[in-house]
Amino acid sequence: VGFVGAGGVNFGSPEGPWDHASRLETLNGICFTGIADPFVEFANKQLRKRQDNSDESKAQKWAECVVVDSFRKLIGLDGPRMVDVVFIGLPPSSHGSIYEPNNIEILCAKQGVHMFIEKPLSVSPPKELERVNQIIIESGVIVAVGYMLRYSAAVEKALELLQGKKAVCVNAKYNAAYSRIHKKEWWSVRTSGGPVVEQATHFADLIRYIAGEVDLSSVQAVSVPASASIAAQLSEMPPPPGGEHNVPQNERIPRCTSANFKFKSGAIGTLTHALLLHDQRYFTEIDIWADGIRVMIQDPYYDPKLIVRREHNNNEEEIQVPSIATGDDMYLKEVVTFIDAIHKNDPSAIRSPYADSVQSYLLTHTIRTRAEQFESKL
Known part of the structure; x- marks a missing residue:
């Protein structure tokens, strides 16, 4: 090796x-x-x-x-x-x-x-x-x-619960903790592809794994660019020479991107990515709705659990699934x-496999491109 x-x-x-x-x-x-x-x-x-x-x-x-x-x-x-x-x-x-x-x-x-x-x-x-x-x-x-999320116990259990069902709506949210991301290359759209391509790709891939292919012609996206006054200065930016200190202004990555789209199955979905949290722990969840059932995968990276409402039931239940710390090492x-x-x-x-992963790249590349196109019109 x-x-x-x-x-x-x-x-x-x-x-x-x-x-x-x-x-x-x-x-x-x-x-x-x-x-x-x-x-x-x-x-x-x-x-x-x-x-x-x-x-x-x-x-x-x-x-x-x-x-x-x-x-x-x-x-x-x-x-x-x-x-x-x-x-x-x-x-x-x-x-x-x-x-x-x-x-x-x-x-x-x-x-x-x-x-x-x-x-x-x-x-x-x-x-x-x-x-x-x-x-x-x-x-x-x-x-x-x-x-690696395709190998996690949380995702495996979610798919088991959804067996025989077709997803009608999938909402994915991913808020990264940025203060320990020191690599300058990560903060540059030119070298990283931007946070949707580089990081939210895990959720773009998982959306496809759960609900099938996205009709790329349906993708709409907007973003909060690094130049926006509400988010231009992130207060916990890693110190120089890391972070974006030496990244040209026009290459700095957006602070938040939100996309909506339609799957080829007819289902709809959203993906929102941000880098706004401090320290190390991310906020991540995917919420899947189908006839009679709702399955939410929470915190699949660190402490995964499922929030489930089953058929013919008014109540939600929490299902604990193994994590890396408790023996389910998806990596x-x-x-x-x-x-x-x-x-x-x-x-x-x-x-x-590579061929399947190309489709995840196509989705993230399309989201990034549509958000940039919308921003260029303003």
Whole structure:
């Protein structure tokens, strides 16, 4: 196994409990052979932390791992191939393209290297992702995308409760805690794609997973841009050089975006994303309405629970479901599913294959574009 990118999504950060290395090093039959990152010194620090782990069974998995300055060295384009699998955890502006140097997925596919790709897939025009998908299909490599909420116990239980029903309305709300998001790239629309593409993509994907495809022609969206007087100065912006301090004004991300749309099934939906909360904990919920039943998924990241009103009933009930802290590690489940698919040469159990994830990108890209178009008219 190799890593493309030595940052938080692969090796951990203060933002939250998500990183792939910590899950992978608990699995049998895994050894780590390379980390590719142009910031070699930083990548070596990440590697040394893993090699110095007091848990010897984990530390030894890193014993032969080396740091290289380019993913090309991992996949055999510059020297012997070092990996069977890569975990791609890069800013979206650095991968997912058909053009060099950001055509990482295409080159991995052509080299026969399986890929776990973190969302979002890119900031490139959707047509480019469709071409990437075609090359992946032709190569036969196994690819999963990091939409971990599809593996959560809360979502699994919600789908069980909705079995035999068709969603009529889905309302999703996502308010991020921004004060610990230090990466300058995240605060730039040019490098992150904006918060709907970069972050709310999890809920855009979950909306599709629950209610089916959205009719993109129906999407309407508005936003509160960074230049708006009511939200221009976020009071807990991370200090320089992080946050948006060094991001040009015209590239700063919107503070809130709200979209409404119609599903191809005839159902309707809304998605609202904001970055207005302080500290670490997000506010997240998805409310699904169908004939005779309402299911709300609350706080699926940290402390998930379901609020349910069943058929022929006036009362709501609260259903507790396991969280990461109580044994339901959706990040681990998505990784185990991916590794098992490679061992079996059967990707059918992967809940977020590349082709499906392209559709989530199309939805978020459309929401962002429609909001920008509306703002440009004002």
